[in-house]
Amino acid sequence: MTYELYYWPDIQGRGEFIRLLLEEAGADYVDVARLPARQGMGIAALMRTLDSTTIEHPPFAAPYLRAGERVIGQTANILLFLGARHGLAPRAEAGRLWAHQLQLTIADLLTEVHDCHHPIAGGLYYEDQKREAKRRAADFTANRVPKFLGYFERVLAQNPRRGGYLVGGRLSYVDLSMFQMVAGLRYAFPRTMARIEPELPGLLALHDRASARPRIAAYLASKRRLAFNEDGIFRHYPELDR
Amino acid sequence: MTYELYYWPDIQGRGEFIRLLLEEAGADYVDVARLPARQGMGIAALMRTLDSTTIEHPPFAAPYLRAGERVIGQTANILLFLGARHGLAPRAEAGRLWAHQLQLTIADLLTEVHDCHHPIAGGLYYEDQKREAKRRAADFTANRVPKFLGYFERVLAQNPRRGGYLVGGRLSYVDLSMFQMVAGLRYAFPRTMARIEPELPGLLALHDRASARPRIAAYLASKRRLAFNEDGIFRHYPELDR
Numbered sequence: 001m002t003y004e005l006y007y008w009p010d011i012q013g014r015g016e017f018i019r020l021l022l023e024e025a026g027a028d029y030v031d032v033a034r035l036p037a038r039q040g041m042g043i044a045a046l047m048r049t050l051d052s053t054t055i056e057h058p059p060f061a062a063p064y065l066r067a068g069e070r071v072i073g074q075t076a077n078i079l080l081f082l083g084a085r086h087g088l089a090p091r092a093e094a095g096r097l098w099a100h101q102l103q104l105t106i107a108d109l110l111t112e113v114h115d116c117h118h119p120i121a122g123g124l125y126y127e128d129q130k131r132e133a134k135r136r137a138a139d140f141t142a143n144r145v146p147k148f149l150g151y152f153e154r155v156l157a158q159n160p161r162r163g164g165y166l167v168g169g170r171l172s173y174v175d176l177s178m179f180q181m182v183a184g185l186r187y188a189f190p191r192t193m194a195r196i197e198p199e200l201p202g203l204l205a206l207h208d209r210a211s212a213r214p215r216i217a218a219y220l221a222s223k224r225r226l227a228f229n230e231d232g233i234f235r236h237y238p239e240l241d242r
Numbered sequence: 243m244t245y246e247l248y249y250w251p252d253i254q255g256r257g258e259f260i261r262l263l264l265e266e267a268g269a270d271y272v273d274v275a276r277l278p279a280r281q282g283m284g285i286a287a288l289m290r291t292l293d294s295t296t297i298e299h300p301p302f303a304a305p306y307l308r309a310g311e312r313v314i315g316q317t318a319n320i321l322l323f324l325g326a327r328h329g330l331a332p333r334a335e336a337g338r339l340w341a342h343q344l345q346l347t348i349a350d351l352l353t354e355v356h357d358c359h360h361p362i363a364g365g366l367y368y369e370d371q372k373r374e375a376k377r378r379a380a381d382f383t384a385n386r387v388p389k390f391l392g393y394f395e396r397v398l399a400q401n402p403r404r405g406g407y408l409v410g411g412r413l414s415y416v417d418l419s420m421f422q423m424v425a426g427l428r429y430a431f432p433r434t435m436a437r438i439e440p441e442l443p444g445l446l447a448l449h450d451r452a453s454a455r456p457r458i459a460a461y462l463a464s465k466r467r468l469a470f471n472e473d474g475i476f477r478h479y480p481e482l483d484r
Binding site (some may be wrong): 136155 | 296299301302315336347350353363374377378385399400401402
């Protein structure tokens with residue numbers, strides 16, 4: 001079966017967390033909205049499901065995944081589903097829920113990253129909420145990033161299986177998501193990260209270990225990996241990074 | 243086994259979604275932070291786990307649940323765990339993930355409710371971000387509430403089991419959460435809700451049906467149900483409800 005991933009074609013965004021899992025798993029997938037409209041793909045295909053007034057499980061927003069007859073939405077929920085199927089999450093329920101709990105905390109941090117440049121409305125341009133963005137980002141970089149990343153560093157330290165992974169003794173999708181979070185924060189907030197990275201040796205080692213995995217390294221070097229840019233969630237606006 | 247729920251003692255907040263499930267299930271639970279400190283309970287007990295540098299699965303924030311030896315965090319994750327145990331979610335994986343997907347979308351809406359009165363920083367007072375709050379709430383009430391609730395109304399309409407529940411043919415924890423969402427939005431944004439309620443007959447019927455269930459009705463009439471207030475997530479600031 002070929003998975004169909006539906007996400008906006010020009011940004012990493014939330015879709016990237018799913019792409020990283022699919023790439024590490026070596027799964028067969030197509031990134032539908034990045035394929036030509038003349039093949040029935042493209043953004044029109046993505047919108048068809050979002051606007052459907054007939055399907056039983058309509059997603060609220062992209063990303064969503066088609067797996068055979070099933071349509072699954074919400075990034076963390078898709079990872080919960082795929083992680084179990086591809087050996088990238090613990091098999092026992094307790095470990096699976098723990099991995100998911102961490103993923104939901106990563107999702108909370110990601111929402112705060114987004115709201116740094118869009119504190120007023122997703123439907124307005126950054127330029128229309130720049131003053132508010134500066135205020136929000138000042139709190140985010142001073143308080144929120146250190147609090148969240150300090151928490152994840154503590155999770156690594158308190159994991160009794162001392163392998164350097166967030167969950168248990170081997171790589172899970174949560175580690176791939178944490179790689180993406182560190183990479184994105186470094187892109188968007190290089191000054192902030194330079195300041196706090198000395199406190200985060202475990203997360204930095206995890207970032208390096210995840211990106212060195214053969215399939216992830218090949219993916220990152222490929223055209224499938226979109227570059228960070230100022231349309232995505234991680235945006236480098238120097239005025240927000242103090 | 244007695245569940246221990248850990249959440250801030252003076253607000254409904256995110257903890258309320260878990261309380262509603264536990265009440266409907268008739269589960270045995272204690273609301274730890276609302277019990278006396280001299281019994282080893284209270285906020286100090288809540289903080290002990292959050293600050294622990296030894297436990298294997300530290301939660302990032304309240305609410306969290308203790309179930310025997312397990313500590314589980316993230317509201318939607320706790321509901322995923324409890325829903326399966328108490329017959330308040332579908333048994334099959336596809337239905338269980340669909341219920342969870344809807345719960346995560348409710349969580350997204352709840353975060354936007356919170357950020358209406360705290361668009362800049364959770365650590366600042368409302369009064370210190372009132373101007374930004376007005377701008378954010380204007381977009382929230384005009385665009386976001388109608389979009390989210392319109393989506394859930396569509397989910398009800400597209401559910402092939404025409405029982406008026408969000409998931410399948412019987413009550414799930416998602417319905418209880420939707421009751422809470424409608425009740426909270428009515429409290430915080432009465433003008434906005436009065437304007438859009440004519441478009442939401444399914445959700446309003448669901449709200450009434452959920453609150454009429456014997457255990458929920460008894461809970462809502464009891465002292466265990468805290469009143470909405472301006473320390474919680476749903477706050478009635480008339481200047482934000484236009």
